[in-house]
Amino acid sequence: MGLQVCIAILGMHRSGTSALGGVLHALGISMGQTLVEAKKHNPKGYFENKKIIDFNDYVLFPILEHTWDDLSLLPEGWEEHEEVRGLYSIAKEIIRDDYSHEKLFGVKDPRLCILFPFWEKVLRDLNIEIKVILPYRNPEEIYRSLQKRDGFSREKTFLMWVKYVLLAEYYSRKYPRVAIAYYDLLGEPKETVKKIFQRLYVDVEDMDSKIDHAALFVEKGLKHYNGDNSLVSPVPIFVQETNELYLQLIAGDPGLEQAFDRVREEYMTNTSFFLHDNKELIEQKFKLHINNRKLSHRLRNRLKPIYELYKHKMNKD
Template sequence: MKQKAIVILGMHRSGTSAFAGVLSMLGINFGSNLMPPAFDNEKGYFENIDIYNVNETILSSLGSSWDSLFALPSQWWLNTNLNIYKDEIRDILRQEFESSEIFGVKDPRLSWLFPLWREILDSLNIEYHIIIPVRNPLEVAMSLAKRNNFSLEKGTLLWTSYNLEAEQQTRKYPRLILSYNKLLECPKDVVKFIADKLKINYPWDSLTAMSDIDNFLEPTLRHHDFNFAIEEKRLLNYIFKLYKSLLDLSGFHDIALPSTHAIDDLAAEFINMRNYFYTFELQDEMKNTLKMKKQLEQIQQKIHSMENSFSWKITAPLRSVKTYFNRISKYHL
């Protein structure tokens, strides 16, 4: 039997963790080395740390990061320098999921990196199905403002970039675009819909798991909730059109071609806008900033390692004595 993978991608803070958590409660294996819960995601990320790390490294090697407003280079996935990362991903998938008939991979970065991952899954003869959660861009932007101190403008631009890439890169492949709000409101219906549409059998009984799923999807998962009719006025017309088009593609119906055509037009407009406003000079400055940020992180890691080393700890008394005598000499000489 051909191995199956459910690939969850989409914008950060859009419900990717919620969908992965629900599927995990239905027996879908997301791996053993999962990112632990944190203050901004107390229910858990359901994100494999090894996959997260390699995706971060790939973006960094391309001069980018998860919150970059710049596009990746054209046909970046054909870069032979990435072959080492492709091999690393294959090794991770074999080690984590070789014995699983069906497994899950979740990382918002896959919205940008899907072409490379698609190639890897094809090479391993894995049948993949894609889930793209969609959430109100203002809810996402407010969540990013709280967690990362981003402006609402940056948050909505990131939402636009991720969703355009996710929709266009997955259009030819088996996928579901699903409303995050729908999952919170009608989890039982969404669980059944996913199984029916993707033609999968959950490893664990869905009826038995529903009580745990209901508790997992408590109202606190909706960190910011907006009235769509009111908040429409606060959205740029462009972003509102994209959100509406994605909602047209989501839900319990097949893809509507007019919506994909509208998204193509919006994507072309977005590319023109980005090329106009994000100059090469600004892009170079961003790359230099990322480089310095990386160097700072490496220095901080070295300091942390040094301070926790055995030699640093056993010489601590000597440093204290030296500091004491330095103070004495300062006042008595």
Template structure:
């Protein structure tokens, strides 16, 4: 597989940002880019029963992103985490300094740093400022997967109702698209990536105006071995329009992204209108949903930390587990109330 030569001048440097929704194929795209020469951070999350081949996610950056989302009153699964809301001046500057220090620790002098954490999509202004501080241009790759396939995966892993998962997909994809409009970017159909990754790489390189750093014959063989059909855990789509309230706007958003993944003409105004409708929902329901999502995320973080301390009093861990269960129940009550509000519209 003959590849163009990638130079070593400063003009050749660029960060690769994998943007988009959780469970949408971001791990598969990240491994492809890593095998093709982009550089993963120092600390990468291993695989588990939900993703045996690995997440390729910078776990220290993921923890930082969770903390930043909570500081702003949200969480990774807050359906109203978009648009990005800066904190008051001194606080925002402090978080920016932390992000820069973390970037330096994780990537050092990397020529093609590869940053994959779906939370970066909704925190993109913070991370883009970090890259700018290091004079690092950015290129984006956004996997596109049907929202109902994502919802099936989140139902199995997190127990989320389909309405929440679909709206969460809309939120992350709107953020990924808006915050990447001024950079080279490629939209990649997840199913097409698994079927013919070479064709998708050709599209990525054309969209970026640059070859992937080091896509050799050996790398191609490793990608062949990695991108297998067993990565498609939740295949198929479904009727988005049948989902109350969020379904029709999700369908319009998915139509846009699916067209983008086929290089078909599309108008960003269509997504801007979806964003207006989500903002309207946020104005009506955000005061109920976002604080509960933040409280649950904080309880989960405390529980993970407690489980990691071997000498921790088991009674305290039991208390935290009870707190998580209570918050889950409260969030379910709030979601039921929101469903009642929707039904009454």
């Protein structure tokens, strides 16, 4: 079959990641065997692999004592910690089970912006080539969407958005990638889809015959809020700069890495101040949490024989 290729969609929640996942699916690219069911906020579907979502939410995040809406950052090198290393074999099985027969497949979960170092290692260990799509949507629109869905404040949403998009940009630098605007996908779907695959150097079988079907998926009714690229009221400088840098990234401007690094440092400094966290404290909290989990793990191991006996009895009954 040759080298497998994974297209990873790294974007903030409510930024058009589901629309992109739907486009890949419409083009015949597998997004997983079992997908998360559609809901009222995404009636056309999320196009997220349920196994990966469950693994991230119920296995990896709890071990890291982190959540998808956490504003703090994980300590550097978290993906190499002893307890995290024990999860790689499970994650590899998920990828093998769902995609072993796929030459080209996609993975979409906004949490990947935070957890990419883990899944990057999984894919690389399996000798799978990685390519990345970075979707952009005006954070004002993301705020209105998350405020309606989750009751988030504008301040929290903007900080989350900066964290997600800056991490996505940083983690994806090693790979072929393309940044696209949600409004371009809606307004010019065919041209935007062609741009994605040209920039990623990916050939899709029978693209010309499938692209009309893919374009129908992203009709303008999919977008619940409309606006331009500007931010409507004063925001912290690092938020404004992140917005401007992403627009430059979409335009294909070169040499943006130093500017992104500087803004990421500003974000880390500001969140550390307001959340009363610093690098040393984050690392200490992480180590304490891992040690507590080790104690819980030992207890679970001691109770496992009792649980197995109980399960056997229930099955017989």
